Amino acid sequence: MRNINRYIMRQLAVPMLFIAFSLTGVIWLSQALKFVEQLINGLPVTTFLYLSLLLLPDILRYTLLLGLFFGTLFAFNKLYSDSELIVMWAAGLSKSALARPAIYLALIVTLIMYILGFILVPFGNRTVSEMRVAWQDSLAAVVLxxxxxxxxxxxxxxxxxxxxxxxxxxxxxxxxxxxxxxxxxxxxxxxxxxxxxxxxxxxxxxxxxxxxxxxxxxxxxxxxxxxxxxxxxxEKKSGARWLSPDHRYVWELINPEDSERVQQEKPKLLSELNQRLVLPLYAVALVFIALAGVMGGEFARRGRGRQMGIAAAAGVLVLIGGMALFRVTSQPMLVYPLMYLLPIAAGAIGAYFAGGGRLRFLENRLDNDAVASGDAG
Structure with a gap:
């Protein structure tokens, strides 16, 4: 069983990392272009590379989610198309046993995302902001x-x-x-x-x-x-700077300084705190949705293209819904519970279908298509 778990995890890790790093590279390049003007104006290349690398944690929070989701869909669909999943089912392995490596990988990604959100993202955002302000305020940035x-x-x-x-x-x-x-x-x-x-x-x-x-x-x-x-x-005088929510560590969001600005921005601070707590939960939810698209229902020789399409659309919509909730700072008593409910409910529904739950309307449609094909033959 351990060998099977390791084998499936390898099949999952390769497409996940490929998708995540490809998306990260594209987004990172577009973000790094913000510093090109400073590079032309005399910013050292080493500083440019350091600033660019500090952007990676914030990007990875989202690309890891997308890589995990689409990597799981791709890997399990390949195992399904190559009949490897069928052989494992025939050997007596349950769907829950086959899904376990994907869940392990989702938990690892969840832990990584908490580390990114709690420590690396605020450190990167804060450092980039401080260095950009220092560079802009320095006369050397102009005359060099x-x-x-x-x-x-x-x-x-x-x-x-x-x-x-x-x-x-x-x-x-x-x-x-x-x-x-x-x-x-x-x-x-x-x-x-x-x-x-x-x-x-x-x-x-x-x-x-x-x-x-x-x-x-x-x-x-x-x-x-x-x-x-x-x-x-x-020389520009920066003065005391307000730390925006995405520049603060978690403990600074939980216990911010006592000031009038904090009272004004308190909804944004709470929204940022809840976002960092909730976002990693989508890793498990998206994996269950992907598994539902590949393992839900009975075996079909013609493949599971339609189920996978529905699962892909559902995962993207769930993620978009979560991002939309993160941007809402009004009516917190209604929005904050929804932030937590959405990934939990989506994961539970995905787990239900992945474990054998059925989409009756979809199965009826497939049966009708099969009958129609048989009659035509």
């Missing part, structure tokens, strides 16, 4: 582009010829027109951004300062070995 004129503000333009791996900039030009009557142009051989106690500074070395007085058309030229340009006024 090489070979182009970068607009710091409407009145300040910066040009960098080259940037070294150590972060030093070569061939610097800064044109400052914040005082329209006396525009200033800074030129330096090299420079770098530094953080000081007084704020960020742009340190330029071996250069000159050119100031033009438009009033009397006079040019003032000053050579310097080192010049510190105060750029604190350009």
């Amino acid at each position: 582009r090489e070979g182009v004129f970068n607009t710091l503000t409407n009145d300040v333009t910066v040009y960098i010829r080259e940037k070294t791996p150590a972060g030093e900039m070569l061939g610097i030009l800064v044109h400052d027109e914040r005082v329209p009557e006396k525009p200033v142009t800074y030129m330096a051989e090299r420079g770098a951004f530094v953080k000081t106690d007084e704020g960020p500074r742009f340190i330029m070395n071996a250069g000159n300062l050119q100031e033009v007085s438009k009033k009397n058309a006079k040019l003032s030229l000053l050579y310097f070995d080192q010049y510190a340009l105060d750029i604190s006024q350009f």
Whole structure:
């Protein structure tokens, strides 16, 4: 029996992982494109890859469900079409025994999804958000582009010829027109951004300062070995940030801080908490629906295409219904019980049909088709 369980689990794992990773790759690529602009603007490749990988846990929560569901349908239909299930039934194995490997796999996926939802997803979302804010707020995100004129503000333009791996900039030009009557142009051989106690500074070395007085058309030229340009006024001030529900760990959803914003957003916090608790339950529910499509009813030589089509549609509709309930934050006393009832009821109905329950209207239709085919012959 153990050998059969391992064999069926291998048959299930291959299509499940293929579907899950294929969907994950497509979605991950579309999400990673959000960081391409920052990559062009000077974001290190390693940071780009790290940010992209942090998106995976949130994507995997849904692709694992779809992979498990359609992988189960595919694997059991293949076993059925190859008559392997028929041989196992004839050998005395019950439907519940044959379904056990799929249920084991569903429980493993459920556990993985709880780990993703409780720890990895909020960690990834929070880290991505913090790094994006830090990058957007950093002046280096603007001026570190090489070979182009970068607009710091409407009145300040910066040009960098080259940037070294150590972060030093070569061939610097800064044109400052914040005082329209006396525009200033800074030129330096090299420079770098530094953080000081007084704020960020742009340190330029071996250069000159050119100031033009438009009033009397006079040019003032000053050579310097080192010049510190105060750029604190350009740096964005993020201030305290509100942690959105999908950025919070479970314990932060259960016991949030006491603030006016929390009271306003409490329905969203509760909805996010219930979503993380409920979503993994769909793994078992979807497996039972898939099993009902392949193992429900009696053996049919012409295959189970219609039953599988109904099971696939039912599984997708159940998942769509669950996603819709997750988005509803009004009338929580009605919605939250439905969140839990839907996967439990869907799983129970699927288990009933997978264990031998019958769809009378479907069987009658199949019998009529068989009779019609016989008469035609």
